[in-house]
Amino acid sequence: MRSNQSNKKKLIIPDGHKPPVTRRDFLKYGIIPFAGYVMAPSFLTQILLQKSAQAATTCGAAGGSGYMPFLVIDLAGGAGLPGNFLVGKSGGPKDLLRNYETLGWDPRASGSLDESFGLPMAANNVSKILAGIKQAASAQTLAKLRMGSFCHFSQDDSNTNRTSALTLVSRAGLKGKFLENGIGSRNSLSGGNSEEPLREAMLKPVFIQNILDVQNSISHGPAFENISDRDIQLLSRSIYDMSAEQLRKFESLPEAQKLAQITECGYRPTLNYGKIISGLNPQKDQNATQVYQLSNNTTDENAVFSSIAYNVLQGNTGPGSITLGDFDYHDRGLDFTDQKDLQAGLQIGRAVELASRLGKPLFFQIITDGGVSSAPGTRNWNSDSNQRSMTVIGYFNPKGAPEQRRVQVGAYLDGGTLNSDVMIGGRTLFADESAPANVANMVLANYLSASGKLGEFEKQSQIPLRGGDLESILIF
Amino acid sequence: MNKKLIFMIFLIAINLLSFSNACFAVPATVGVKNFRGLYYSLAAVTGIKPTPEINKYFKSIMTRLPKDGRLDEVLNPSTLMSIKGLAALFCKEFSKNNRDLSQKSDQEILAVLSDRIYGRNLSDAELKTQLSLISSAQDKVFVACTSQASSMEFLLQ
Numbered sequence: 088m089r090s091n092q093s094n095k096k097k098l099i100i101p102d103g104h105k106p107p108v109t110r111r112d113f114l115k116y117g118i119i120p121f122a123g124y125v126m127a128p129s130f131l132t133q134i135l136l137q138k139s140a141q142a143a144t145t146c147g148a149a150g151g152s153g154y155m156p157f158l159v160i161d162l163a164g165g166a167g168l169p170g171n172f173l174v175g176k177s178g179g180p181k182d183l184l185r186n187y188e189t190l191g192w193d194p195r196a197s198g199s200l201d202e203s204f205g206l207p208m209a210a211n212n213v214s215k216i217l218a219g220i221k222q223a224a225s226a227q228t229l230a231k232l233r234m235g236s237f238c239h240f241s242q243d244d245s246n247t248n249r250t251s252a253l254t255l256v257s258r259a260g261l262k263g264k265f266l267e268n269g270i271g272s273r274n275s276l277s278g279g280n281s282e283e284p285l286r287e288a289m290l291k292p293v294f295i296q297n298i299l300d301v302q303n304s305i306s307h308g309p310a311f312e313n314i315s316d317r318d319i320q321l322l323s324r325s326i327y328d329m330s331a332e333q334l335r336k337f338e339s340l341p342e343a344q345k346l347a348q349i350t351e352c353g354y355r356p357t358l359n360y361g362k363i364i365s366g367l368n369p370q371k372d373q374n375a376t377q378v379y380q381l382s383n384n385t386t387d388e389n390a391v392f393s394s395i396a397y398n399v400l401q402g403n404t405g406p407g408s409i410t411l412g413d414f415d416y417h418d419r420g421l422d423f424t425d426q427k428d429l430q431a432g433l434q435i436g437r438a439v440e441l442a443s444r445l446g447k448p449l450f451f452q453i454i455t456d457g458g459v460s461s462a463p464g465t466r467n468w469n470s471d472s473n474q475r476s477m478t479v480i481g482y483f484n485p486k487g488a489p490e491q492r493r494v495q496v497g498a499y500l501d502g503g504t505l506n507s508d509v510m511i512g513g514r515t516l517f518a519d520e521s522a523p524a525n526v527a528n529m530v531l532a533n534y535l536s537a538s539g540k541l542g543e544f545e546k547q548s549q550i551p552l553r554g555g556d557l558e559s560i561l562i563f
Numbered sequence: 564m565n566k567k568l569i570f571m572i573f574l575i576a577i578n579l580l581s582f583s584n585a586c587f588a589v590p591a592t593v594g595v596k597n598f599r600g601l602y603y604s605l606a607a608v609t610g611i612k613p614t615p616e617i618n619k620y621f622k623s624i625m626t627r628l629p630k631d632g633r634l635d636e637v638l639n640p641s642t643l644m645s646i647k648g649l650a651a652l653f654c655k656e657f658s659k660n661n662r663d664l665s666q667k668s669d670q671e672i673l674a675v676l677s678d679r680i681y682g683r684n685l686s687d688a689e690l691k692t693q694l695s696l697i698s699s700a701q702d703k704v705f706v707a708c709t710s711q712a713s714s715m716e717f718l719l720q
Contacts, residue, residue: 262639263639264639264640265639265640265641266627266641267639267641267642289626289630291626304627304641305640305641305644306644306648307644307647307648307651308620308624308644308645308647308648308649308651308652309616309620309648309652310648310651310652310654310655310709311648311651318700318706321696322647322696322706322709322710323647324696325692325693325695325696325706325710326647326710326713326714328692329689329692329693329710329711329714329715329716330714330715330716332686332688332689332692333689333714333715333716334715336716337593337719340593341592342592342593342634345634345635345638346593346634346715348638349634349637349638349643349715350715352638352639352640353637353638353639353640353642353643354640354643354715356640357640357643357644357647360640360644
């Protein structure tokens with residue numbers, strides 16, 4: 088049964104238009120019922136304006152609503168991830184290997200496991216990634232973070248591993264309010280060091296080298312340099328009003344609703360923009376400034392990463408990618424490798440802590456190219472090892488710790504190398520050069536699942552995983 | 564003889580093709596000008612040969628402009644701001660090259676511009692909006708031109 092309220096006709100007056108005063112205004116808004124032929128256009132206009140108002144409420148959809156922020160953390164060079172995150176046999180990480188001698192730590196030692204995030208990490212200050220995460224984020228924040236892993240092959244010291252899920256996530260629907268595409272700290276199709284399985288120039292992330300690059304890429308252009316904010320706003324108002332007026336000419340077209348959306352989601356948000364658009368510079372945000380300890384420097388790595396994390400979390404852009412270099416760190420000594428791992432941990436922790444302070448969820452993917460092996464029984468990484476690679480995913484939910492179905496997909500062997508025989512759907516998806524792309528698609532499945540959109544996976548993915556096979560690769 | 568026959572068959576085929584196109588053509592849907600279309604249309608309506616400044620800006624924003632001409636491609640503020648930025652550069656040059664136009668009355672300026680940009684007169688509501696915009700503007704031609712060339716009707720095709 089419809090309520091009386093719903094029977095009432097809604098009068099929607101576009102912003103900047105006067106409330107109806109004259110007879111003409113009343114006719115325009117369809118308040119005065121008149122002869123049919125006069126009423127028809129008014130009625131259509133009314134519908135269109137209602138659609139326009141509805142469109143305003145769904146602008147978020149165009150801005151990626153429903154898809155949580157996504158960040159790739161790319162450790163270029165082949166980090167020793169299994170020296171930080173526990174890998175195990177087919178029963179999961181705690182199905183321990185016979186020995187971890189070449190993986191840089193002994194998970195059987197007393198108190199060696201930190202299971203705070205689901206996927207066990209090397210405790211006792213062995214894992215500097217863990218130390219960095221805990222240093223940058225509060226215990227309260229970290230209680231709502233969970234991580235899981237994919238054990239897989241990837242090529243050593245190469246950007247050809249198609250491990251980054253960034254463009255897959257972009258295509259799936261994560262679009263920014265200002266920049267639809269993602270952003271990245273490397274000028275590549277993935278925005279990072281490692282490549283992406285979906286190579287589409289139109290999805291190329293915007294290259295960010297300066298904390299102000301996002302702000303600068305959304306500007307009115309050089310013609311407005313000497314024009315005041317007030318005059319820019321008057322011009323924007325005029326363009327919006329003109330477009331709203333012109334909309335009426337197209338009200339009978341099937342695309343009328345889309346045109347109304349353009350007016351409300353495209354033109355309308357610009358009404359208050361001056362020369363500089365607020366909300367794009369992390370230096371102006373107290374939380375970002377504190378978490379990233381920002382100074383006036385606009386180009387150092389930390390400043391650039393803060394801009395990427397901040398704008399991704401705020402939904403200003405699509406997904407983000409930050410690349411930390413120099414992870415080809417074998418034979419560089421423990422001090423150096425620890426310092427690099429700590430740097431990675433700090434960046435992960437800062438992104439999660441900022442998400443927490445902004446009250447946003449964050450899904451991230453830690454990737455690397457290849458891996459390393461250590462001199463037996465030590466943490467001295469002494470060679471590359473593409474059989475000791477892995478990808479880690481993390482999900483921070485500000486509402487509470489995410490549930491996990493499992494914490495490891497794929498497996499290692501007793502000898503401390505990848506188990507190439509793990510099969511899903513009758514295929515070995517983790518073993519050869521196609522493994523990184525397969526894993527990127529699995530990351531997409533987990534991202535969609537965490538976003539409540541797993542049903543989209545079949546349409547968006549590049550590997551045929553359905554039913555039990557799909558379930559078997561879900562961590563979240 | 565053979566050549567004549569082939570020619571006849573060719574003509575019949577052309578006619579049949581034209582006929583089938585006319586009969587079964589899908590009604591054109593509304594789209595937007597793509598990046599190239601916007602650039603050349605702005606050059607055409609303003610009569611401005613793109614300057615190095617225009618080309619530099621166009622190159623910097625090209626990937627943010629519509630590629631395929633789908634309406635979805637302009638459904639975000641950054642694309643529309645880039646279009647506005649490009650239109651403004653053409654309009655700045657237009658204003659510079661048409662100083663005599665700025666001496667005319669506001670109504671006349673608007674009439675000239677709407678004829679160039681939309682190929683029609685402004686509606687009463689549009690005229691009201693435009694008059695209110697340019698009444699206090701320093702460079703009336705630039706402001707009115709940018710406003711008209713950035714609004715929805717100019718974008719559509």
